[in-house]
Amino acid sequence: MDRLLSMRAFQQVVDDGGFAAAARTMDMSAAVMTRLITDLEQHLGARLLQRTTRKLSLTEAGQSYLQRVRHILNDVDQAEASTREQTDELAGLLRIHTQPVMAVHIIAPLVAEFRRRYPKVVLDITVDSPLVPPIEDYDLTILGAGRLYDANVVARPVILSEGLLCASPRYLRSAGTPRQPADLEKHALLRLSQAGIRQREWRLINPQEDDRELAVEVKPAMMANHSDTLLRATLDGTGISAQPLDLVANYLRDGQLRRVLAPWITGRFTLYAALPSRKYVPARARVFMEFLIEQTRLKAAEAERTWPSSAEDSVAS
Structure with a gap:
């Protein structure tokens, strides 16, 4: 499992309010998006999302995990931006x-x-x-x-x-x-x-x-x-x-x-x-x-x- 990709998928599902919308944002199929979240939940041993036919909501574990995931992904993005700056900037x-x-x-x-x-x-x-x-x-x-x-x-x-x-x-x-x-x-x-x-x-x-x-x-x-x-x-x-x-x-x-x-x-x-x-x-x-x-x-x-x-x-x- 690509843990970082699964974390991004989880964050995107929450932000977009559904699997289909998140799949479009990340340019992948809804089936792949669903598998990423399922694999992440199995890896963590906890359910992160409550799924019904009408609504998607975070579990208590999901709320706690999302807060940490946002910090982690933000740090990763900043590290990548800093590295690109070092590569691209004439300094x-x-x-x-x-x-x-x-x-x-x-x-x-x-x-x-x-x-x-x-x-x-x-x-x-x-x-x-x-x-x-x-x-x-x-x-x-x-x-x-x-x-x-x-x-x-x-x-x-x-x-x-x-x-x-x-x-x-x-x-x-x-x-x-x-x-x-x-x-x-x-x-x-x-x-x-x-x-x-x-x-x-x-x-x-x-x-x-x-x-x-x-x-x-x-x-x-x-x-x-x-x-x-x-x-x-x-x-x-x-x-x-x-x-x-x-x-x-x-x-x-x-x-x-x-x-x-x-x-x-x-x-x-x-x-x-x-x-x-x-x-x-x-x-x-x-x-x-x-x-x-x-x-x-x-x-x-x-x-x-x-x-x-x-x-x-x-x-x-």
């Missing part, structure tokens, strides 16, 4: 989980504008790099993954990004600009190291030549297992590094970095916004996700319009 706490490099270069620069648009939403951002992201513990998890990412979670692609070779204008003025991939052997290269693995090659891809691939030997001048460390060193003129477009779009746009060896890229990967469930997504999570997609794509497009289109343009700048 409240939005818990976000992301990795350090994304927190600094993607999320943090967007907070001021997001707060201007949605001042009642409070962002609670947890920054960490676990092997398995705790997606179920947060409203939204921002993570990067390879192009063939296939996680068993509800994840929406935010933007498909490319890895670009970048250097600061200071470095290019002092060391020159590579004009072809083989020239990288003469430059100070900065690369990411992962779990003690030292790769000896960069795999370059040319999107303008049907993704033709080329392996270039890398003798790094510096290695680090921390993306921000490599980016900081690149900005300070230490050498050339491979960086995701969505992380360096601002630096390309304002001229702190220059792209080198265009159109070659070092790979493709996707930035995802992962949700703990497809159902009952709070409105504040939905609007932040849409805002993130909008802003990252705008910044990527601006960076593409402003970076030099060739090595010669890089030298001139």
Whole structure:
């Protein structure tokens, strides 16, 4: 027996003064309505209603039970309304989980504008790099993954990004600009190291030549297992590094970095916004996700319009 449904049926029968009227109100048959009340009385071991051919009235037990049922159903309705409000209203706490490099270069620069648009939403951002992201513990998890990412979670692609070779204008003025991939052997290269693995090659891809691939030997001048460390060193003129477009779009746009060896890229990967469930997504999570997609794509497009289109343009700048 669905006790809550039976309680609602009992209250409706009393309010409407009969089984047929209550059945119409609750959009069910009179037979179902009668069975709900009968099952409720059997469960309680007491008669709640006196039925005659002309009139329906409450028993003493029914009067006492109805009073309590009204309070219970009112509390249930208020709880449901409060929960819907939390889901639908653009207010409240939005818990976000992301990795350090994304927190600094993607999320943090967007907070001021997001707060201007949605001042009642409070962002609670947890920054960490676990092997398995705790997606179920947060409203939204921002993570990067390879192009063939296939996680068993509800994840929406935010933007498909490319890895670009970048250097600061200071470095290019002092060391020159590579004009072809083989020239990288003469430059100070900065690369990411992962779990003690030292790769000896960069795999370059040319999107303008049907993704033709080329392996270039890398003798790094510096290695680090921390993306921000490599980016900081690149900005300070230490050498050339491979960086995701969505992380360096601002630096390309304002001229702190220059792209080198265009159109070659070092790979493709996707930035995802992962949700703990497809159902009952709070409105504040939905609007932040849409805002993130909008802003990252705008910044990527601006960076593409402003970076030099060739090595010669890089030298001139």
